[in-house]
Amino acid sequence: MAGERKRKLSLFDVVDESVNGTEKMKANGGPVLNPHTGRPYSAKYFEILEKRRTLPVWQQKAEFLNILAKNQTMILVGETGSGKTTQIPQFVVEAGYTSNRKQVACTQPRRVAAMSVSRRVADEMDVTIGDEVGYSIRFEDCSGPKTTLKYLTDGMLLREAMTDPLLERYRVIILDEAHERTLATDVLFGLLKEVLKNRPDLKLVVMSATLEAEKFQAYFNGAPLMKVPGRLHPVEIFYTQEPERDYLEAAIRTVVQIHICEPAGDILVFLTGEEEIEDACKKIGREVQNLGDQVGPVKAVPLYSTLPPAMQQKIFDAAPPPAKDGGPPGRKIVVSTNIAETSLTIDGIVYVIDPGFAKQKVYNPRIRVESLLVSPISKASAHQRAGRAGRTQPGKCFRLYTEKSFQNDLQPQTYPEILRSNLANVVLTLKKLGIDDLVHFDFMDPPAPETLMRALELLNYLAALDDDGNLTKLGELMSEFPLDPQMSKMLVVSPEFNCSNEILSITAMLSVPNCFLRPRDAQKAADEAKARFSHIDGDHLTLLNVYHAYKQNGEDATWCYDNFINVRAMKSADNVRTQLVRIMNRYNLKMCSTDFNSRDYYVSIRKAMLAGYFMQVAHLERTGHYLTVKDNQVRDEGLGGDVPWMLLWK
Template sequence: MTRDRGRLHGLWSRWSQAPADAGRRDAFEKALTTSIALRDARARKLPSGAVPDELPIAAEAQRIVDLIREHPVVVIAGETGSGKTTQIPKLCLAAGRGAAGLIGCTQPRRIAARAVARRVADELHVPMGGAVGYQVRFTDNVGEDTVIKFMTDGILLAEIQSDRWLSKYDTLLIDEAHERSLNIDFLLGYLKQLLQRRHDLKVIITSATIDTARFAAHFENAPVVSVEGRGYPVSVRYRPLDGGPEQVPGARRALLADEAANDGARTVNEAIVAACDEITSEDARGDVLVFLSGEREIRDAHQALERRKYRHTEVLPLYARLSTRDQDRVFNPGPQRRIVLATNVAETSLTVPRIRYVVDPGLARIKRYSPRAKLDRLHIEPISQASANQRMGRCGRVSEGTCYRLYSEPDFQSRAPYTDPEIRRAALAGVILRMLALGLGRIEDFPFLEPPDPRAVTDGWQQLAELGAVDEERKLTVIGRLMARLPVDVKLARMLVAANAHDVLREMLVITAFLGIQDPRERPSDQRGAADAAHAQFADLRSEFVGILKLWSAYEDAHADLTQSKLRAWCEKNFLGFLRMREWRELHRQLKLMAQELGWSSERAEGARGDAGAPERPPGASTQHLKTASKPGATKNAVQAPRVAIVDGRPVRARGAGRSESGSARLAVDT
């Protein structure tokens, strides 16, 4: 078994030092025999499943099996609908993989890891958590008998910290590599180094048909298999927001022209509704997939479309934080026509069944590092041509499809061919910290597919120095090693280290978990006054940190006293996102467990109320201690929160943590 490699190597080394020692020889031979027996027993129980002949990948199945056996790395380029995500794990089994260790399959998103795991388990006729399992943040559904493990790429990265050899795996499948996230690029660089030491490991890289030559060259000219997609012709209709649609029937063109004349350019929501109206007038039964840039945009579009009251139609959201039950409504369609509102999770990672029409506003949230502000910001930006074509490919799977682009054809032609990799547009302090903790050397020398921006590298080193994570020789300090163990932004990790020293760890665990997610407080455009009034009950003029603690205390009381349905109603009444509040609680639990592993304790604050609420400490002292603990997490470019801010025309004392324009946290220090 691959997981026994370290122990067997140790026993063999001890025996090698004293070849005449029969005890050491027997210990090594016994361990080796046991490991081989376990591998053989596992091999006899491996599941098997045929690749459906109707999938395009079936034509290349035997060739892929042969290449997996013969090469350490195989690159597979598959168009939408080719079957690569669900069928390649089966082909790994056919190639004899999975007996000595796990077949690990990474996905960029949690929702994809869960959905694909269920699909593969169903096709292999095995229970979830048995031969097929999955692990995502906060959920581990992997058992002792698991052979194929689906996970997010972040989970695999976290495992590197405790197992440099990734010894649980005999095969690793990196899916959707074309997305080129920081995690994916880091994994590809790390695996390039690991393969030089682990000659038994097999790596399969799968991608849409985008720049596969770069992946092959990165892995010493690995073989590339191209698999065609399955589908019907897809036509494209351009419906730009400015009221100048192309190829629109005369009556519809006149109506849109009137809208533009009266109101200027339409809003995205108006254009989405207009596209769905046009689709409904031509085909009242065809399912529609609408791409949106985030959960808030999904909610607004959902409300607008529900008001249309299309007959025999249900409007369904699709994003990562949805419950499993709500996700299943998307992937297991019923008799009604559906309009599915999705983030770009549906662009490549998942296939939404029965889609005939796609509505593409041409926008996505893109994280970019600002050298001037020295922080990451989420911007809503036009997508690339490659992303637009991926979205278009989501229809045309069951019949001829139509893609409505809510922008003009010249706009499409002027867009960038590809989305630039995250390594070229993200803050790098966290990456540098992780690499130092893993002993991988300097970021400048790491084998990334593309080198990061030198300015971002310089800023990353500077930020770590200001936080006290590295010394003058750019080596990890004691503080830096502690920070590297915490799964949050480097500034928030530094605040937790300081909080432990200043005896406010319990409060700061709550605060940093809050700052580590998107703000759960909602302000719908048509109910801002009511939302502000609801949020005011949790506000505190001394510090927003104290306000966060008050919100936590109220939520914990409600969580303890209410049923799930009543807790959801409580969140809606107080204009709080139910799923984001749940994510806050889960991240807090994870951070608390990590703190315990570091030997930190928050028992000072534990009392009759358990984990709920702020500690019983004088409010002024608590606020001052929180201020002191938050300051080490502030670098020179941290936001300095003003004592008074103007919110909707009203003066409000605002001190403490601020929120970025994206809705996620950005650090602000109480003054």
């Protein structure tokens, strides 16, 4: 009889009542069952539920579901902190869109966000991550047969479309952070417009944190717009009187000044990359320690894309308590890349320090080289950063640039990635999807014709496309690897040169952040350590030496520390290599090596590399300049001066 007293309730049965969870359980004579697991909800679930009900988007749940039910496509604009990323996908699942074994997909532009948000949502739904809620990022899939809600990077959804062109497994697709206009998201825009014509049952929700909604509406044929307000308190903006020569030092100095002079509240600092962030965290800790008991303790926490998930979660920890009873309060300081602009919401932030820079991908089609450059942010990004300070109470944003610079030098919006990227991978993907008319593909912002033609030309030279622009068997095989086409070609042909094991290791090392650490207080020792791995024939073989040494020393973290090697980068490279080996085995590509003592050992590796990157070879002219063989472009920056031939990389 006890079993009869239990009643399966959906989430909406629980939350739409005015009584709390405990009263609900009492009213029904037994525990409320989670419809996803069939087990009673945990106490933690009801604690989280109370917080969820305070989110702005919660008040518009019925409005959202009504618009979704009546339209195939809709646009949702919600300020960061409105709850759209965590709640909207759950509303869709609970409304029954995952019946008949269908799934809901929610794309994120960044791996960190896909992992972090999926874990949060799994907690909110009271399920285990990897079961009903999962995530999928490059080289890592944490989902399974039970998964109904999947967070994944936009690039992974694009890859799924290569094997499932109509994305049949999904009933609703949510493109989150659409305002970031990543390369993959822009391609998904055009792709999904076509898929929707062939799948009247499929629904699309485009979510953005900025008010570029009119452009999205026009692109998606007048799709209805829903606006969700944020929970912003007033934010006071401060500018510098003069431009800062060293924004990193200025940021650290500002952190210390805030900690000494301002009331309690956590600090968010925006920097451009891992090395800068780790360096800043160490310096902040030292600077505050030197102040002694006159200030409270601090906890400086880094945040960037390659940080392990357990380390990423530390940004949500509470600030440290006072060092002694009645002492000054502690403070948490999150030092992050631009991922904290919109992708993640961190409660407790009262102060934001914005140096005004971020790393952006830039492609030069003439020399065929893509680089990550530190560039000024846009006004829209500056606005998003400032907004982080007003989530829980009135805040302050310290911009480390002048007001004149903000008004005159910053672009209104971030330039879409598709207008500044190598499109070879995009073209290969579209060809794999059977889209041949690239000129008329419905890009929201069409890329420059020269960039598109260079991509087609490159793929033809790599033998991925034939002279008529059709995908070859080699091109199909290359498209199976989640790598850029040149790297894929290098890997696919490496068995022919009897060096696939070595090329796998080089590819893995090139697919992760820089493995060499160079702390500011130990630069000489770090340079000497790097020199021990250096190979006369270039950086790629240097990376191979590092990987071999790492494996020979048992993947030991202490060895990495002693040699100024980033242990996280090495673990990541090892994981990437394992995933690539699986793809190699799936397509019966031979795993082989030339004898290390053979005179052909390094020659074979260079031959395999040139099979993919021959268009980036340069020759030293009598004038002392390097000239690319294919396009006669002069390249001098950062190059040696006495090597007759060189393979250019970044």
